[in-house]
Amino acid sequence: xxxxxxxxxxxxxxxxxxxxxxxxxxxxxxxxxxxxxxxxxxxxxxxxxxxxxxxxxxxxxxxxxxxxxxxxxxxxxxxxxxxxxxxxxxxxxxxxxxxxxxxxxxxxxxxxxxxxxxxxxxxxxxxxxxxxxxxxxxxxxxxxxxxxxxxxxxxxxxxxxxxxxxxxxxxxxxxxxxxxxxxxxxxxxxxxxxxxxxxxxxxxxxxxxxxxxxxxxxxxxxxxxxxxxxxxxxxxxxxxxxxxxxxxxxxxxxxxxxxxxxxxxxxxxxxxxxxxxxxxxxxxxxxxxxxxxxxxxxxxxxxxxxxxxxxxxxxxxxxxxxxxxxxxxxxxxxxxxxxxxxxxxxxxxxxxxxxxxxxxxxxxxxxxxxxxxxxxxxxxxxxxxxx
Amino acid sequence: xxxxxxxxxxxxxxxxxxxxxxxxxxxxxxxxxxxxxxxxxxxxxxxxxxxxxxxxxxxxxxxxxxxxxxxxxxxxxxxxxxxxxxxxxxxxxxxxxxxxxxxxxxxxxxxxxxxxxxxxxxxxxxxxxxxxxxxxxxxxxxxxxxxxxxxxxxxxxxxxxxxxxxxxxxx
Ligand SMILES: Cc1ncc(COP(=O)(O)O)c(C=O)c1O
Ligand code: FES
Numbered sequence: 001x002x003x004x005x006x007x008x009x010x011x012x013x014x015x016x017x018x019x020x021x022x023x024x025x026x027x028x029x030x031x032x033x034x035x036x037x038x039x040x041x042x043x044x045x046x047x048x049x050x051x052x053x054x055x056x057x058x059x060x061x062x063x064x065x066x067x068x069x070x071x072x073x074x075x076x077x078x079x080x081x082x083x084x085x086x087x088x089x090x091x092x093x094x095x096x097x098x099x100x101x102x103x104x105x106x107x108x109x110x111x112x113x114x115x116x117x118x119x120x121x122x123x124x125x126x127x128x129x130x131x132x133x134x135x136x137x138x139x140x141x142x143x144x145x146x147x148x149x150x151x152x153x154x155x156x157x158x159x160x161x162x163x164x165x166x167x168x169x170x171x172x173x174x175x176x177x178x179x180x181x182x183x184x185x186x187x188x189x190x191x192x193x194x195x196x197x198x199x200x201x202x203x204x205x206x207x208x209x210x211x212x213x214x215x216x217x218x219x220x221x222x223x224x225x226x227x228x229x230x231x232x233x234x235x236x237x238x239x240x241x242x243x244x245x246x247x248x249x250x251x252x253x254x255x256x257x258x259x260x261x262x263x264x265x266x267x268x269x270x271x272x273x274x275x276x277x278x279x280x281x282x283x284x285x286x287x288x289x290x291x292x293x294x295x296x297x298x299x300x301x302x303x304x305x306x307x308x309x310x311x312x313x314x315x316x317x318x319x320x321x322x323x324x325x326x327x328x329x330x331x332x333x334x335x336x337x338x339x340x341x342x343x344x345x346x347x348x349x350x351x352x353x354x355x356x357x358x359x360x361x362x363x364x365x366x367x368x369x370x371x372x373x374x375x376x377x378x379x380x381x382x383x384x385x386x387x
Numbered sequence: 388x389x390x391x392x393x394x395x396x397x398x399x400x401x402x403x404x405x406x407x408x409x410x411x412x413x414x415x416x417x418x419x420x421x422x423x424x425x426x427x428x429x430x431x432x433x434x435x436x437x438x439x440x441x442x443x444x445x446x447x448x449x450x451x452x453x454x455x456x457x458x459x460x461x462x463x464x465x466x467x468x469x470x471x472x473x474x475x476x477x478x479x480x481x482x483x484x485x486x487x488x489x490x491x492x493x494x495x496x497x498x499x500x501x502x503x504x505x506x507x508x509x510x511x512x513x514x515x516x517x518x519x520x521x522x523x524x525x526x527x528x529x530x531x532x533x534x535x536x537x538x539x540x541x542x543x544x545x546x547x548x549x550x551x552x553x554x555x556x557x558x
Contacts, residue, residue, distance in 0.1 A: 302448060303448065304422075304448060304449050304450050304453075306450040306451055307397070307449070307450055307451055307453075307454060310389075310394075310397060310451045314398060347448075379403075379404070380400065380403050380404075380446060380447055380448075380454060381423075381446060381447065381448040382414075382423055382424075382425045382446035382447070382448055383423070383448055
């Protein structure tokens with residue numbers, strides 16, 4: 001029997017393995033130090049100290065104060081809390097602005113507000129997926145209270161001009177939220193211009209199920225989870241102590257390794273782009289330079305992304321697609337549509353996302369398997385490339 | 388998400404590829420949904436003089452389920468009389484594959500439709516009467532394709548820049 005080669009994981013935008021030092025930091029909080037951080041006794045105080053220290057560490061990494069950090073169950077909840085939490089404090093509706101390429105957690109939170117009398121403007125993006133700050137400025141209205149634009153896109157990697165957008169919101173007295181799930185720990189964030197920021201531990205080699213919302217001091221939010229008044233009353237629920245400790249350890253590790261890891265990621269990304277674009281009828285989705293270092297998205301004419309992911313999986317290589325057409329409306333990824341990717345290409349997208357441990361040898365494996373996988377699927381397709 | 392049988396057919400699809408000089412071709416699907424399936428059939432009399440589908444092949448642009456159902460459908464149709472082939476349903480194909488995820492059932496419908504259209508094409512070319520069941524399905528398939536075509540055009544003409552205030556195409 002031929003031994004199965006090592007599996008290669010190139011789907012770090014979906015989730016990442018917990019790094020060893022992160023796991024080590026978390027372990028004691030499952031058993032030895034299992035206390036409820038709200039308890040009076042030493043078990044509780046021990047847990048409280050861990051939460052406080054983690055909050056301090058995450059806050060200082062963000063250039064914030066500890067009282068500006070609200071722990072949540074992840075970025076989905078943080079996005080919901082930012083949007084619904086600001087909206088639900090208002091006595092009458094109002095206007096929000098976001099972009100076409102946001103994560104569903106942002107888009108659907110905004111959609112949920114429409115029936116309650118809120119109005120939403122969704123600005124478009126250019127062919128690379130960039131929001132034009134002037135378009136945001138033009139969309140501002142006297143009743144606009146929140147603008148939400150992500151820092152870096154999870155599907156195509158494009159970085160957004162959030163510093164500029166945040167500044168123009170500030171000038172107009174409008175709150176600015178950014179979903180920084182993919183960007184935090186990898187690129188500089190203009191925190192001065194940001195009022196609310198969502199992050200998630202499991203995208204940076206931390207555990208799943210823990211995230212945070214940075215809330216600039218002075219901003220009041222309506223809670224979505226009512227209960228025991230945890231997190232200054234904004235988000236009730238017993239603290240996920242081990243998760244919070246893991247989150248702090250993960251961001252700490254990411255920042256310590258940042259220079260080394262992100263320069264390797266950029267080098268791998270450049271190589272990937274150079275080599276993959278040699279496959280005929282292929283395009284890069286997103287921006288070649290203005291991009292997160294770890295996310296790269298391609299389209300291959302004539303084939304479907306899901307099939308390509310399956311073909312690569314056969315070779316032990318894990319990737320993903322923005323074009324799984326399992327959605328009942330049958331339309332391709334909203335991000336690729338927003339970028340005006342030609343429809344013949346929008347179904348054949350492949351996202352490759354690297355992590356702190358991704359090596360040249362792993363990219364070699366992909367580069368070896370990919371041209372063959374694409375050729376095999378094109379062989380099956382009625383749309384013959386180049387005919 | 389997919390069972391082993393489905394994955395097996397996806398990995399080693401049967402009867403894949405274009406057929407030279409087929410008796411007829413059935414083309415279904417649309418670029419909007421990213422599923423396009425072409426079925427080629429060769430119709431010949433067998434040793435006993437019965438008219439059978441002696442050969443089937445296909446070309447598919449689609450997901451894992453679309454490719455696996457193309458493969459399974461081609462196996463099921465090969466060697467069948469036209470009436471037997473018409474009677475094959477998408478359920479039959481999905482069952483033979485040991486089941487498909489609910490969201491992927493429409494891919495198996497596509498395979499049944501493609502075979503239906505190929506047989507319709509054959510009978511039309513031969514100027515032969517079309518059985519009622521086949522004609523009804525043909526009409527439904529053509530209607531669905533026309534409406535997809537409409538949506539496809541509407542979709543293409545929708546300038547994303549002009550979608551301000553509207554939900555993006557995805558939601
Ligand atoms: C940009 C972005 N926002 C939000 C989320 C949701 O994060 P979580 O899984 O922590 O809820 C993700 C990940 O799926 C993401 O990539
Ligand atoms: S081909 Fe799109 S869901 Fe099957």
